Structures are given as C-alpha cells and as structure tokens.
Amino acid sequence: MNNEIILISTTSILTATIKEVLKKRKLDFPIYEATMEEAYKIAEAAIQSGTKVVICRGGTAAYLRDKVGVPIVDIRHGFIDMHLSVESAKKISDKIGVVGFRDICEAANDYNQIMKTDICVTEVKNENEIKEKLKEHVNNGTKVVIGGFQLAKAAKKYNVPYVAGQADPSAINLALNEALHDLKIEIERKEKYETINSILNCTSEGIVGIEIDGQIMHINEIAKKILNYKEQRNIKEILPSSLLIDTANTGKENFSELINIGGQSIVINSVPIKVEDKTIGAVATIQEENKIQSIDREIRKKHLGSGHVAKKTFADIIGRSRVIDVVKKRAVRYAQSDSTILIIGETGTGKEVFAQSIHNYSNRKRQPFVAINCAALPENILESELFGYVKGAFTGARNEGKAGIFELAHMGTVFLDEISEVSTDVQVKLLRVIQEKEVSRIGDDKVIPIDVRILAASNKNLMEEIYKGNFREDLYYRLAVLELELPPLRDRKGDVKELIHYFIKEKTKTNMIIAQDAIQMLCDYDWPGNIRQLANIIERLTVICEGGIIDGEKTAEVLKNMTFNKQDSNKSKEKPASETEAKLINIIEMLIGEKTNTSGIQKTSKAIEKVEIFNEMKKDILSETSSFGPNLFAQIEAEIIKEALEKTGGNREKAAELLCISTTTLWRRMKKFNIL
Template structure:
C-alpha cells in the first residue's frame, strides 16, 4: 500500500523519544512527520494535521490519552515497557539512589512491573493531569527524593524546583509495535473510508432522500437528495426538519411505517421509516423520502413506456373534411367540449367518423400529451372485454398471462379512454364500468388491490341508448354517467354539401394512382343516400381507383357501381326488427300461456302477483313463473325454446344467447341443467 506522508503523524513527548522514533522510521524506510509536544500544543498539531488528511496519530503516555478524548481519528500509544524503565533507572541511579517515578498510567504500570521483577523499592506517583505533576513532585521532594523519572510535562516542574529529571526512555521494539498498529489502523481506516464513499455514492445516486437517525433522534447521515428536499442546513436532530411523530414511533416501538404522506415546509412528501435493529434492539431508523409530484411524474413515465404505439390519437379537427353548416356546428361544439374534462357521449350512425371526433377532442384537450386508449366493445366476447377493460393478475383465469395484464383504464391513466360501440356491452360489464366511472378507481380481475385512476372517458354508440334503456339492455344510471355532454354526428345524407370535398380528399390521398371524375358522376354521388356514410364513400372511391382504366370516370360507370351495391343489398334476407323470429314467437307463446293461467286464477278470485291488467291488456312485470304453473311443463317449454334458438343460430352459443336475450354463461348453465346437447 502506498502511504501519503501525512497519513500518520507521530507526536513525541521528549527529545530522546523523538530521536528513537526517527531512527526506527529511517530503518523501516517510512517518511512520517515527527512533532515534539504535549497536551494542548499536541492537540493543535493534531487538529491541523487531520484537516490536511491525517488518519492515525501515534503518541505517548498522558498526551495520547488526552488526544484520544478530543479527536475523531485513531490514537496509538507508544507504550512503556520493562526495558524503557530499566534504561531510565540505570541513568537515575548514577545520580542518586533516591529515585521516584511520576507520570501517567502507562509509565506507572511499566514502573510497577519493573519494581516487582527487580524487587526494587521506589515511590511511584500516577497523575491524571499536568497540575497533579507539580503537586506530586513537591511531595517527593519532601520525602527526600533527589531524582525523578518522567516525561516532558515533568521536566518543566523539575527545573522549577531544581531537581534532577531523567526522561523516560523509548524501547525501539515498542516504537515498532506502535507503528505496526498504526499502519493496521490506517489500512482499516482506508477500507472504511472506501466503503463509506461507495455507500455514500450509492445513496446519492438514488432518486430518494435517505436519512439515518440515531436512537435519540440525532441525524447520523443524510444524502444529498434529502438535503435538497428538506432544505438541510446542518441541523442536528430530525425533529428540526421533519416534524412528524411517525419517525419517533418507529424509534420507540421498532414498527416500520410505509408510504406516509406528510408536509415538509411547502413540499408534500411520502415518507417510509424502517428501524435499524441489532439483536432485536432498535438503535436507530432509516428514513426514505420522495416528493409526491415526482412520484406522480415517474408513474406517468412508466405508464408511457408500457404503452404501445397504438395508444395515441392521430387525428385532429383538421382531419375532419367538410364545410357544411351542420358539420361546422358539430366541430365547434366538439372544440368547446374538448376544453372541459367531462365525459362525452358521441352518437351517430355507422361510418360517420365518431372515432375521428374522439381523437380530435383528445388532441385538443389538456390531456393531449397523455395516452389515448380505444377499444371496440362490440368486437370482443364479454369475458375478454372485461379483462381488456379492467386487466387481470397472474392466474386470474385459464389462459391468463403469467405476468398479468393492465387494463385500458390503467394504461390510459392521466389520458383518455374511448369506448366505441358502448351500447353492445353486457349488463354485467356495465355494472363494473359504472363503478369505475363513479369511484375513479379500478381493480384487476383476481386481485384485491385497488388502483386510483385519472382518465377522461369518451363513449360512442350507433344505437339509440334511450331505446336500449327502455328495452332493459342498457343501464339508465350508466347512461347518465356517460352522457354528461352529448355530441351527435350528422349522417352524410344530411350534409351532402360535403360529399364533393370528401371525394377530392379521398382521391388526393391516394399516392399510387390519380383519377379524374366527371361533374355528372360527382353529381350522382352527391345525390346518393350513403347508408354507410363517410366510410362507405371512402370504400366507393377505393373501388373506383381499383377499376380505373384511364380517362374521366363518367356517370354511367358510377351508376353501374351503385346499382351493383343496391342489387346485392336486395338479395339479403330482410328481417323486420319489429316482427318476431320463430324463437321470439315461442317466447310470446310461453308468456301467453302464463297469462291464460293467471286469467283462470282471476276467475277463481285469485290475483296474480306477476301479471297486471292495464287498459284491458295484460302486462308482464317480470318473467317469473307462478306457483300454479307446473314445473315440468315449464322446463319442457324452456328446452324447446333453447333448442329452437340453437337451431336458428346453427349451434353457435353466442348468437343463440343473443336471440334469447341472455348471456352466453347463462345459456351454458341452462343447457347443463336441462341436459341439452348440441
């Protein structure tokens, strides 16, 4: 190991000791500085050297004890031994046989050992400070002592009283032993400092503030992040900067506290306190601190990184083509709505561009830099839709990902959720969706944890939801939760002035081919009713591009294309939504039988609690079979109805359930109960 010159300093208490120390250092090829001083002077030298980088001090006797109480670095004592005292005693006896020893504990212990070994008889006086030295010397003089052995502190008093003093000798072996101990302490100190700096660097690299606290609440360590958060200015105790009882509760009880929100000055911070325990006893606490706004920022960044590129809104109000009065009114209203954070229900026929408006509203809102997550509620079965909306944890159901999955509400945190075809979701999912909208929190399937969310909800439907409420297919409370603001997109047939602009837009957007279209062909297209709205118009333009052979597309070509569409449309079986299917006829037949039974009971003076007569017409309050109906006969009817529905749907359970007006799960349960097989 390479040593710096001032890593170790040696402070000698006598000139003879200084000479011996220098001889040992030269012999060992060490270049550490040697100072000659005692007590206060030695302390001044030590503090100055420590500021310059000294890590270990080598000293002797009382001065070593004195420094050990005042400095924060190791102090190694050059201990007196038998040889030291023997050499000093030989010199003293040459002056006079009346010899005494005055000094600190180290010297006196060595003198006592020498006295026992040599069977000598001389007085020994142990002192604890320089004032005692002079007092003991006076006592020795009164006893007739003519020579005293001691250190540098004794020499001043000896001169004053004109008595001979022999400086305590230094054994080279003792000096070498002290140097070895000092070098070992230096090695330990360097390793400790390396570990401390490593830990300190680690603590300063974290985004959290970290404070170490002693049992009495004194701060023993604080990293740079915590200093900045807490505006630390060398306060001694934690209560001076974090006035919360949580930390003292952990100090007192050893019970940790996690994620506690508190205020420190103007900052709102989240604090965790964990006890430092040794053999079951709490000796301190480690406190971690995070700023609330930074946690929220980090949460948003993590969510962004988990999002795919599809979770962004690409369309803006500039992408809405048309200058008709109707479309301009709707756009103006949408721009106004985008500045609020209220839920919007977007209504309109298929193909009018409801999602374009939803994306445009998001991109014009304060949430534009946050996620836009869209889902088509009609495209997924109920159980899959539920997992997509709310997410799930590991093992929530068969086929679930091992790592679980976040739902769209979690993914869209701080952004916008667009629920397209909202009228298609089952009442079961409607209930859960309503709770998410009301409570602003979501729980994954199979989990007991609740996540707070901050999302704006945009919903769209091509159905008349009021009519769906009347039919019992849509919850009224969910409707009013979604329809805080309503935006109705007009169909293309009501804004025919925009057809020409839309045609030009779709044609110009095609980079592969450019086509020409005659004015009479445009006029024909403008007069068409467009049941599929803008989407249908886009498809027609694409067909024209595919079939284009050069020259201007004329009226006859467009008429032929529209004729083919209408011709194909006529060959589809038309089903009047107001006329019942075979399955519905059987359900009506079942209800009629129940009414007949109730009529018979009325003749006997028994009023049914299931059927009321209003305006001479029976009205079913709920489909519940009266006790008078034979259970076996009812099950027979139910089996026939379910079988009819399965035959009509070609054995597809989802379609059969839709015909019966029940969920797929309910259908499966009834088939199992009634032993119905496909």
C-alpha cells in the first residue's frame, strides 16, 4: 500500500464514500477515521514513515494544517453535500440548524442563498464551542442539526437528532487530484533539495546559511565538522566572528577573513542572500587553512605535468668505488637538511641524477621537483620561466599569464642546472627570491610567498667566475650553504666496468656480450665527457656491433677518434701552460695520490730550478723525500704561492707571471689553500 498520501475521515459515511472513489480510480491509499488530536497523532506517525500529503475534512483539516509540515488537502463541503444533508434532515423536522467549522458553514450559507431557505448556521472556532452553540440552537427551537463528528458526539449527549454532513464523490475526487498534484510537487522539491544538499556536502568547503537574526537555515556536513556543530540554533553559538551576521544585516560581501576556532585557522567568505533586492540572510563558505594549502599544492602539481617529477633515487647511482660511496653518503646526509646545495662537477658526472635523488630522499619527496637548464634559454625567456609573468607583461605573453617555476614548485624542490650561465641581472632577482622566500611575476606588483628548496649545479668553478666578475659573490654564498663535489669518471675507474654492463642492459634490453679486451680499452680511457660520454659510446657500440657481441676491434674503432683528453675538452681562453705550470700541476696531481715516487719529485725540482723563488726551498724538498706525502706537498705549494705574493707586494698578476702560471690558476690554488 502506498502511504505517500493518506486520508483521514471524520465520519463513517465519509469513509465509505472515500473507499468507493478510491476503488473506481484504482488508487490504494490508507484511510483512517479520527478527528483533531487523534488525527494529529496518526498524521505524525505516517509522516515519519514517508507520508508527504494528508487528505482530511473540515475542522480537523484546519487543525492539522497548523501542526504538521506537509500539505493538508481539505475535502471541501459543497452545495450538493449540503443539499443531501438537508434532505435527510427534513425527514426529521423542518427546524434545521448547522453547527460547525468554516467550511461546512460556508456551504450552508450558499445553500440558503441558492434555495431561499433560512437554515440557522453557527460557525465555531474550536471543538470546545460546539456544545455551547448546540445549546443555543436547541433553545431557539432547532429540532435537528447538521455537522461533523464533534457535533455528533455533543448531539448524542444532549439527545438532539443529528445528520452527518454528506460526502459528495466529486469533492473527494477534487481533493485527490489536488493531493496528487501536491505529491508531485513535494517529490520534485525533495529531489531538488537532496540534489542541492548533495552538492553542498560534496564540496571541499563548509557552507552555512543564516537568517538576519543569525538563526541557522542550513549547514552542510563539512561546516558541521569544522565548527563542531551540535544542533545549535544560532550562528553566534559556534562562530566567534560577527562577519556573517554583519553581511546579513548590511548586505555587504566579505572575503578571506582568517579566524581561529578550536586551535585551527579557518578562512571565511560571506555573501548576502537577496530576494528582490531585499537582504533576507547570508551564506558563508568556510575552509580550513591547511586544506587550502593542500589544494594549492595539488593544483601546482597538475600544472607541472608528469614531466616535472624526480624519477631518480640513490639506487640509480651506479658504482661501488670508495670515492662515489663517500659522495653518496654525503648527499644522503644533505638530503635530510633543508639548506641550499651547490652540486659541482664536470659535464656528464650526473649532477641532475644526484639532485633528483636528494629530492626523493628528502621530506619534500611527495612535492614537485622542477628542473631548469639555465644555459638552454635566452635571458628574457629564462627570467619569465623562473619568475612567471602576468597578462600583457611583454609581447608574446600568454593572455592568462603564467606561473614561474618557483610558484609551481611550492613546497617542493627547484633544481637550477648550469647556474653559472645566469646573467648578473637575473642573479639579483634570484638572490632576492632565495633571501625573502617570495617572488613577483614579471609585470606585477604583487608578492607571492613561496616555500621551496633550491639545488643548483655548475660545471664551472664559481669562485673563478666571481673573480672574473661573471657571478655574484653574495649569490654564491646563498647557493653554497652545502657543497657536493662529484668526482669525474677518471677518478673512479673501478666503476667503469659496472657502468658498461648497466648501459648495455639499458640500451639493448638483452644479454649482449662484451669482450674482455673491449672492457679493458674502455676502462683505460680517460672519459673527458664522463658518464654521459660512456653511455653514448656504449649505445653506439650496441648499434654497430653484430652477433650480440661487442668486440675489441669495434671498440678500438670507436675510440680511435676520441684522442682528446680532459685538458682538450676544457680549453679556455688562457694561454698554453708553460713547462713550469705543467710541473706545478704535477705537484697538485701528486696531492691526490697519483704520483708519489721520488724520481718524479726530483724531476719536478730540476724543472723549476731556474725559477728564483723555488731555489730557497729546493733543499727542503729533496731532504724530505723519504717521508714525502700529500700534506707536505700542500705545505710546499702554499708556501711557494705566499712567497710569490710577498715578492710582488700582493699583486696577483705579477705573482702569476713570476710563477709562470695564469692568474686563473693562481686564484684557484689560493682558494684551495685559503690564501685570500
């Protein structure tokens, strides 16, 4: 049985007629027989179980309409109803009276007017008046009364003949039609309400709607959670700010108010609710500050795209030599810090691999990693990529503007490769970003706070670049809070064999074999291009070699044109090294343990014999050969440089000329021994 509509009858006659009408219309709605308070209890119970419309009659209908929250449809009394009732009453007496609520009384008055009769009609406001009005009718000579269920009880008590108000089937049909229409409206309203409610509850924001006095009209689940809502009726009970009530009273919008509730910061925006330009309340959106930050990070990640993530980890750094192991351990330790890191190393040593590994081992690993090669872009393009720009900032700028990499990498890591190639103008702006932790887009005066960790890399000696005036010293100290120097491949030749097998597997995805003589040739090569060069050579060999074997003949063929050494690959504008400079470099090489035999020392001594400042130290060098070590060489080289500077009054150019070395080499050695 469908209980979306129920019918409450006030008389047994009405009940019988309703059943006939429902049967003819093939409708199956529950019928109850009750009045007033009892009818109210029935209606309340039915509403709890899903009833959306109640059909009733007369005074009981009016009574329910004031108490329940669903539509009440009245089976109205009409002319035919009254005519049938009067005809029944006339069989008892012509002295007829009508006592009841407004609906039946209006029908009786219409009957009097149409039929030119003078039936006495008395309207009552409530059930308690019925007995008194009945007595008045009897005292005035009324012999029979017409009315509803309440009148029937009173007439029986005072032994007055009674005729029930008749029920015209057409009136019941009209009531059913109205009820079905109301049901359709209620279903549509409920659907819309549930849809809106679902929309409001699935947003990431809390939403609260209030009336002008602060009474809460609606609050979604998110707002309940944020505001710790416990069925409070007024917004003042849960929100300490007067912002929302001010909006409701003044009609003025308010945005981005930050307040603290229960130890958490929330952001509130409020707008007035207006009907025909009249403010009737206000609605507010509420967000937790940490949720806004989280959404901001997710948006930045999506703007970055899949290509701006760190894919490498320390496990991807191939090699087990002591030198690379030391660097890896240092990098792991650095990763736990949040300080800037300057990664130094020759081209191809894997600076970006280390940068990505540091990011993926840090606390920022779940945040963006954005890398940019500063040497790959012209100055104006590099500046726009770093800092972003607003609409119309320059010719060719996007209409919507663009966020720079510092904005996009918020909470994550920025890797600035080839940092030495940044112009001094851009260096100034970069320094401000690092110092102030904020960035301004090109063409904008707004400042955007950022939280990024900066990793920088260079294959040049930045101290030399500072000396040449190409790099700002203050920026260098900002970038080089931590330094990580990567060894060239020639200093970790024990790793070459492992790298060869790794690249063969990576390039061929098969078990291609490499001959031992080929491995030896590759291990003996100095690799001025470092790991990148090795990877390229292996890829070339996997392509040109047939039969799944890399042999020595093909390897020798590939390497025969690779005769340039480290010095050739790093040529500069300096003049060629003199014999004395070459011998001084020999001393430096011995400091890292490559040459430690006595004959080498004696040859070096003879080669520099003609240089005046070396003569005074000749005996000391030769007398210490039996206990010669790196520390002694460092002392000797430092003393040579100091004495040259003293003899030239601190003039570096003259000291370099006296030592027969370039000023750049002198500066590099002075930096190493802290002679500045």
